[in-house]
Structure formats: structure tokens, C-alpha cells
Amino acid sequence: MARAGGITNAVNVGIAVQADWENREFISHISLNVRKLFDFLVQFEATTKSKLATLNEKLDTLERRLELLEVQVSTATANPALFNV
């Protein structure tokens, strides 16, 4: 009956495993940093969006105020006679 275990060439496997650990350290390092980079981009997008939203809000207010002023000016210019008295 075949028992488990019995790595046929234990020394070679040991060396390979060691090399594998080191290689994977490099890979993990790179992949982690890529993920960090991506995380940053996601966050950057999110914060930028909310900053833009704040800006947009201010612009909206200004725009409406401007609209009002425009209407007021237009009423005034439509009746120039009133200002010549």
C-alpha cells in the first residue's frame, strides 16, 4: 500500500521550494504595489468627484444668481425711458 509522503528527490525539491519563496517575494511585492496604485486611483477618483461636486454646487448657485441678475438687467434695459427722467 502506497503511503503518503515520499518526496522522491527531497534535496532538489527543498532547493526549488527555497527559490520559489524568493521569487514569490518579488511577485508579491510587485502585485501589492500594483494594487496600492490601483487603490490610489480609485480613491483619487472618488475624492476628485466629490470635490468636483462641491465646485459644481458653487457654480450652480452662481449660475442661478447670474440668471437672476440677467433677468433684472434685461427688464431694466427694456425700459430705458425710466432711467432718463
Next chain:
Amino acid sequence: MAVPIEEAIAALSTFSLEDDQPEVQGPGFWVSAEGGATISPIEYSDVAAYRLSLSEDTKAINQLNTLIQEGKEMGSVLYTYRSCVKALPQLPDSMKQSQADLYLETYQVLDLEMSRLREIQRWQASAASKLAADMQRFSRPERRINGPTVTHLWSILKLLDVLIQLDHLKNAKASIPNDFSWYKRTFTQVSVQWQDTDSMREELDDLQIFLSTRWAILLNLHVEMFRVNNVEDILQVLIVFIVESLELNFALLFPERHTLLRVLPVLIVLAASSEKDSESLYKRVKINRLINIFKNDPVVPAFPDLHLSPAAILKELSTYFPKFSAQTRLLTLPAPHELPLREAQDYQRQYLIVNHSGAIRAEHDDFTVRFASAMSQLVLLKSIDGVDVEWVKEVKGNTYDMVVEGFQLLSRWTARVWEQCAWKFSRPCKDPVPMESHDMPASFSDYEKVVRYNYNAEERKALVELVSYIKSIGSMMQKVDTSVTDALWETIHAEVQDFVQNTLATMLRTTFRKKKDLSRILSDMRTLSADWMANTSMPETEMQSYPHSGEESRGTLFYPRPVAPTAAQVHCLQFLIYEVVSGGNMRKRGGIFGNSGSEIPINDLKQLEAFFYKLGFFLHVLDYTATLGTLTDLGFLWFREFYLESSRVIQFPIECSLPWMLVDHVIESPIIGLLESSLMSFDIYNDAAQQALVILKQRFLYDEIEAEVDNCFDIFVLKLCESIFTYYKSWAASELLDPSFLFAIDIGEKFAVQPMRFVALLKTTRVKLLGRTINLRSLIADRMNKMFRDNLEFLFDRFESQDLCAIVELEMLLDILQLTHELLSKDLTIDSFNLMLNEMQENVSLVSYSSRLASQIWTEMQNDFLPNFILCNTTQRFVRSARVPPVPVQKPSVPYAKPNFYCGTPDLNSAYQSFARLYCGFFGVPHMFSLVKLLGSRSLPWLIRALLDNISNKITTVEPMITGLQEALPKSIGLLPFDGGCMRLAKEHLSCWHSKSELKAEVLCGIKEIGSVLYWMGLLDIVLREVDTRQFMQTAPWLGLIPGADGQILHSQEGGDSPMVTLFKSATTATMSNPNCTNPTSFHTISRQAEAAGRIDEKHSEGIVWHVSKARQDVPYPDFFQPLCVSDGIWQHEYLEESVQLQSNTYEMLGDSVAWGGCTIIYLLGQQLHFELFDFSHQVLNVAEVESVAISPTQKNPNFLQAPGKVNERLERLQRTSSA
């Protein structure tokens, strides 16, 4: 020049990425790691490298995994299957001839669906045979191959689960056989023309048998398995494995736990139905252990809206597996609907989240704090250099522990939600009591019974709370994903290395020294995972700094390396540990780790066991985001495919939808703490949509979810805005109530407003909904802008439907609205109140001085006030005359509005209404104040001008009438004699007017209206003076004006600047002296301008303040009165005479205004001397005075005495007013 990666990445953190967004939503998974560790992405092809002769096993695992994947897809096809027959069109009679075409079309449509079912049938047959073959191969007693590994066992269990689920789906979906029978009918119709249909027919029959047989898949599997009679061993191993895993319940996340619970009863049935002695199973696992497991979980979630009950499954299967029916102990377990009341209540207590909400809250709070502190320690650690290695290890280990705890917590909670759902599905509400009694439908659908009416308010609240806990912890953990990753890797690496390098070394030295076989396995474990070089890669100096004292006892220390073991390594390690423990013999009695007959000492066994289960959990930790995604996925709360089918509807209304019920509950409930969780409930939709697209892969489900979300979100925003508006409105209204009054009354609390926290929601600019980003803040702002406008519109509409007296109420309501606006503006950017007010008043134009309100007041005065109101001199009020036949006025009806358009809550509304009622019966000084405040200096002159025009019109109309009356008088009237005939004589003189009484009345009315307008303006004058004085007093100190000793106004500093200017100047000097000031010139400019403004103001202040009064004075009254001449004295007497004759009657009709009108005219014509000279009444009065000594006064006398007295008095006052 290349920049090192760490530096480049670290540089990114210098960006400021802060926004004050509240955390009101669950995690969003931007990058899915796709379970790279749990499911080996390279299909364990690296296992071969470890030379463990596992190639057969690996092949089998991959085969099973592929089958699992396929099976899941089949499962989603079946689960989302919706009946096609229901959608088939009926042919009208006129088109009966094209029936054949319809059959063909139907056949083609159904054929596609049926081909999928055929595929499932074929697939399950092949899967069953492969699974059976696999089990047989790996359970041969004389096996030559290594395996099955633990991963293999899991794959077998998962495939079994998939098959069982498919079987359940097939059994539960009634639409499938329905569609099939229709398909068969069309097939017989269509296939008439075809040749060689025998094979198709055969296939159809096969499919029909498959579809119509309950448990067809399971029966087939049973047949396949017992073709060769040696699978009992592996079945027993599986059962033991399941029982031990469930009992330990350490490394299992809820999906796995549910899988095991679903598979266990079927495995028992299969094991018990074998040909051999079925009792051998109970020798390995005591039956009580099984019964305990079944009793602990009477319902097991299987699909979002379908639960399984182990007891019921056992019972049903006993009819299909006759051998199993002997297992009476298992068969007497009660199914959920048969539970005795007492037990059911116990389970109810266990399943309902509401009974655990206190504990859950405590767990949540505790965990949040500890997790946050672990994170901050980690951050601290990264920011310092050269820290103690032990401390680093401790902090990172702590981080790992927190993550593990977090996963377990989330797993427990989400499982609770699943299980509560399953429990609720198993126990539908018996007699639903709809919360809104007015729309009582005749019957309730099953889904309503299990969902809509099955959760009471408390349970909804608890569910909302739990959902938001799950989501918030999920997002908290997801946020730190990349920053904890290396700490986790490092800790896992350290754990593995510690085990293989230290624990195993100790074991090899001691326990296993003599056992060659086992020690070989142990050294294999070291070979395949030890990282020896990690010891040497550490710099020498640090090596020396290690505390050497403890080294002997703790074994080798190793340099931390942030690399996790691969899936293959974990797989192999688990396999080897399993081998060590079980001795490679499946037939051994007892359990896996609970093996008392083992040669391994209990201590080592414990260590091996602990590491074995830890290894299982490592994989979940390594798949950080994927695990989080699974654990926080609550999308199942939306799905209801079974109930849709059984209810025969296309979709349920959103009131039945659990996610919406939760959102709705949050908004409607008075529990304020829940508000911020409302968006968390929308995450359920996000999850559901994700599930529909990624797991179920059904576009139509996504469309349905999307439609529901769109609808729900609109309603949500609408309701949210309503409650925000109501809250701020009632806050403002209760602020404006007199506090001392509130303090004094008993029911004061009724008017207090419970504070609510909308701030977080008002700040949210990013709501993630089905991949869209919604700016909630701007949505709310838009709606608020509209709401304020609507409210203003409503208030004006309301005013227009009432009379002039309502102006006080209007002012009150506008004040409240303004304060509401002010309070809300602190949290939200909305249009300025004045802008909105101007817009709604139609007052935006620069050249128009009237406004909606002013013209309404004017119309109201013209149509209602002047003709229908009379003046009472004593009270200074105008009241509606009871006698005057009211001039009909057409008014719009009072518009209806919700309470929040008045003062917010109904209580506050009634409070304010009782205030307003005080002012609704008259028009006096308070009204004038409101009017002045509302119209302001802009529209008042316009109104005055309109009133003056009105007077001149009236005079023009009245004048010819007066002339007419004058002509009727006798040409000369002598002095009234001092005897008794005085009155009579006067009457005689005036009797000439009897014929012209109508004309007379009209003239009187005209004069009364003129008088009313004049008195009204008098009131206006009084009020304006007060208002202006107050304004002046407020601004005076700023302009440097101070009251002198004799009541005169003095300038504070002669020739100096006003305090305002001084203030600006000193501010400028202060700023200038500050070296930080970058642009001092602008402050100079400000101070200059302030000075200039001060000077201008000194010159013009008076002119500005009094311009309104001047405008009044400038109007040349006398011009209008020129045509009226001499006859006024007589006219005046006529009025008196009239008042004598008609007494109070006339008074009630005309009030005091007539006197005012007449007197003004006389005064303005400069005729007061004439009047005094020729005044009848004076004479009559004199006579009366003389007479009153001797004769008792007649009834008429009081009136008689009074009237002229008042006239004189008024004349004097009028003189004063006019000359001013």
C-alpha cells in the same frame, strides 16, 4: 533614472485624498481578486512539483471543480427559469387558420428552453457517473494512488451539493413540467410533417421521465455509486469529516457551513441505503451527534427564497430509499412546520435577529474600536524606523487576529440574516394584519405572507441595523485592504514557518523518532514549505540584537518575509497532516482528529489539528477582498423566483420587496438613529444586481432590479426630502414659539422637536447605485429649492383665497419658512430665500414696483376691504360690517396642503392656528405691521399711489351727486331758534332729500370709502414711523449719533469719523501691521470706501428715512377738491342728521370713516371756519346743552352729543396730521 517602487508608491500617499464624505454605504469592490488562493487559479498544476505522487488526485480535483462550475451555471438556469407558456399568445378566432404557424413558432421558442433542460439532464448523468467513478477509485482498499486529499473531499462535497440543489430546483419549479408538456404538444403537432422522429420522441420521453420524477438526479447518483459496492468507506469519511467540521465550527465560513448542512442528510441516506451493514456508520459517528446537528439547524438556506429542512428531506427520501426507512430515530425528527409550539418558540428565539440585537451591537462596537486601534498601530509601525522586532511581530499578529475575527463576525452575522430569512420562509405569517387598514386587499399572496407581513417593526429595525453593521464593517475592512496585506502575509508566513521549522522539529526529535513512516511525512512537510533562507537573509547586526535568552525554548527564529504560501502548498500540507493523523487508512474507526486509538500523543494531535484548521482559514485571509465580498453579500434578500412562479405574477410590487421595506422602514420610523443606515439598505440592490449579472448571468433579472432601484430611489429621495423639510420646518416653528409661554403650559413637550441627524445624508455626494454614482446632495438641494418655491406659492395662494386680515398669518408662516431656510442653509446649499421670495412674488424685474402680494392687497382692498369693512374709531380697527350687504367677492378656494407646508407637525399647526385666529376678524395695527414688513419700501409707494388714484376716482364720481343733492336744498336757511322746534326745523330743511335717498346712500358710501382709505393711510403712517424709528435707532450708533441730554441727537465726535468708519480703519491698521498680510491695499480700499459711505450717509440719511412719508405729502390733495364748494357745511349736517335718524343702523353700515372723509375734505378746502360757522349740529348741540338742564334727555341725545364732539376732536387731530 528609475525610482524604486516603494518610494513611488509611498509618494502617492502625500496626495491629500480627504473629502468629508460620511461612510453611509457598504464596500464597493473595485478589483476582484477572484479567490486566487481558495480556488487555485492554475488548477493545482504546481502540486506536481512537490513530488508527492498526487497527480491522480489533482486531476480528479480539477475534474470535479469543472463539474461544480458547470453545475452552478445549470443551477442558475433552473433557478431563474420562468415559464414561457404564460407568455404565449392566444390566437383570435379570425386567425384560426394560422394555428399551425403558431405551433411552429411556439415549438421553436420552447425548443431552445428545452434544449437547455436536455443539457442539464445529460450533464447530471455524466456528473453523477464521474463523481461515482471518482469516489470508487479513491476508496479502493488496495489503493495505489495517494488521496483523496482534503481539497478533494471538499470538491466531492461541493459537487454533491450542486447536484442536490439541482434536484431541489427541479422538484420545486412547477413551470418546467408545464412548459415541457406544452412543448410536447406542439412537438406532436409540428412533427407530423417530419420524417424519422423516433429518436426525438425517445429523447422527449427520457426528458419527460427526468423532469417528472422527483429526486431523479439523486436516484441516478445512487445507482451510479452503488454499481460497484465499495463507496461506503468514502461516504463514511465524508460524513465524519462533515460532522467534525460542523462541530468544531472554527474554520468554516457560512457558505461552507450551509453546504455541509445541505449535503449531510443526503449523505446519510446514501450511506444507510447501502447493501452492507449500515450500522457501521453509527460505530464511527454516534447517531446522537447527527441528530444534534439536525436539531440545531432545522432549516438550512439553500436559495434566496427557498429553504431546506434536513428533517423533511430525510422523511421524503425514506420513501425512495427503502433501506433508509428503517432509521426511525432520524425519521422522527420534526420538520419545521410540525414543530411543537414550545420548540418552535425556542427556535424563533434563536433565529430572530431582534433577540440578539443587543449582543450584536456590543460585538460591533467592540470590534470596531479594536480593529481601528490595530490599524492605527499598524500605521504607526510603518511610520517609525528601527523598531523592536518583537513589537513588529506583535502588531502584525494582532492585525491578523483582528482580520480573522472580522471575517468570523461577518460570517456569523450574514449567516444570521440568511437563517432568519429561511426561518421566516418556513413560517409564513398566519393572519396578516396590514399596517394600512384602508387598503385591505381581499387576499394575500404567499410572498406577502412570508415577507411583507412576516416582519414586524422591531424585526425590520433589527435587520436594518444588522445590514448596516455588516456593510459598515465590510467597508471598514475593505478600505485597509492594501495596507494590511503585507502584515497578513508576513504573519501567515511566520505561522507556517514556525510550525514546520519549530513544532515539527520538536515532534521529529521526540514523538516520531521511532516511527519511520510518520517521520518521513513530517520531513516532507518541512521540505515542501520551509523557508530556510529566510533565517540567513537577515543582516548580522539584527541577528545579534535578538533576545538570545528565549531562543532555546522557542526554537529557530526566522526573518519575516511577506509572502504567503501558495494554494498548492496549503493543499499539500493539509493532505500530509491528514495522512499523519489518519495513518492513511480510511477504514479506521473513530473520527479524524478525535481518534483515540491513534499512536500519536494527544498533545501533538492537538497541535496538528489546530494547524490543520488554521491552514484552511489562511486561504480565506489571503483572498481578502473575495472573502469580504462573499461575506457581505446580501443580494439574496431581493431574489424571489420561486414565489414569483407560485404566485403567477410577473413581479411583486415594491412594497413586498424586502430591501425596499427596510429603506421605507428607516424613513417612516421615528427612530432617528437609523437614518444613516438607509443607504446601506440600497447596497442590497447593488449586491443583487451583481449576483444577477455575475452569478446568475441573467440580463432580465438585472433589468428588473434596475427598474426597481430607479423607482425606489426616486421614492426614497422624495420621502427623504419630505421628512427633511418637515423636520426643519417644525424645528423652525417650535423655535419661533414663545419660550416662556411654552414653559408655562402643560403640553409644552408637544411642540418640542426631537433632533434628527440628516447631516450625514446631506453631505453625501456619492451614492453608488448599480455602477452609477449619484449626487444625493444635489438631488436633495434641487428638491428643496422646488419645495421652498412650492411652499411660497402655496402660502400666497392661500392668502389670495382669504381676506386682508389673513396677512398676519401669512407673515407668520413666511417667518417660519424663512427660519427653516436659514436652518437648512447651514447644512445644504440652496437658493437664497430672498431670491425665491422675489421669484414667487413675481417681483424680480427692476422696473416694476408692484408685486404679486402688493397687487393682491390692492385688489383685496378694492373689492372687499373698502366696501365691506367699517372703521371703529375707538379701537383703531376695521371690522367687517354685519349690516352692509356684502359685495360678492370671487375667491379661489383654499388650496389643500400637507401639514409641512404650514408649520411642520399637526400639533404646531394647531398652535399657530390659534394664534392666527386672534387676528382673523379685523384689520388693525398688527396687520399694518405685517403689511409693511411684507411689502417693504419697494412696493409700498406703489400701493399708496394706487390708493390715492382710487380716492381721486371716487371724488370724481361723488362730486356730481353732491352737486345734485346741493341743488335740492333750500336756497337759504336761517339760524336755528333756541326753542323746542330746533330739531324739527332742521329736519324740515333736510326733508327735501327724502326723494333722493339712493343717491344719498351712494354719496355716503363714497365718502366712507375715502375716509377709510385716509384712515388706513393714517395707520400706515403710524406704523411706518415706528418701524423707521426702530431702524434708525438700530443704525444710529454705527453712524455716530447719540442721544443728547435734551432728547436731541448729537454727533459723537465733532468732525470725527463715525464708529463704523473707525472700526474699519482700526481693522486696516491691524491687518497692515500683521506681517502675514499679503495684500494690504485691498484693506485700504475697504476703509476708504467705508469712510466715503459714512460721509454720504450723514448727508442723506434723513432724506432716505422719511422718503415714504414725503411721497405722501407731495400728493397735491387740494387739486381734487376744487370743484367742491361751499355746500360742505350743509353736507356735514346732513350726515349728522342722517346718523340721528338712522342711529346705530347707519353706524354699522358706515362706521367712523364718513366723518373722517368729510372732515378731510372740509379741511383741505380750507372751509373749517365756514363749517364751524354754518354748522347745524353745533347749533343743535348748543340747544341741547341748554335743554338738558331742564328736560330729561331724549333717547337720541347720547348719539347727538357724541357725534359732533367726535367730529371736532377728529378735526383737530386731522389738522395735526396733515400739517405734519
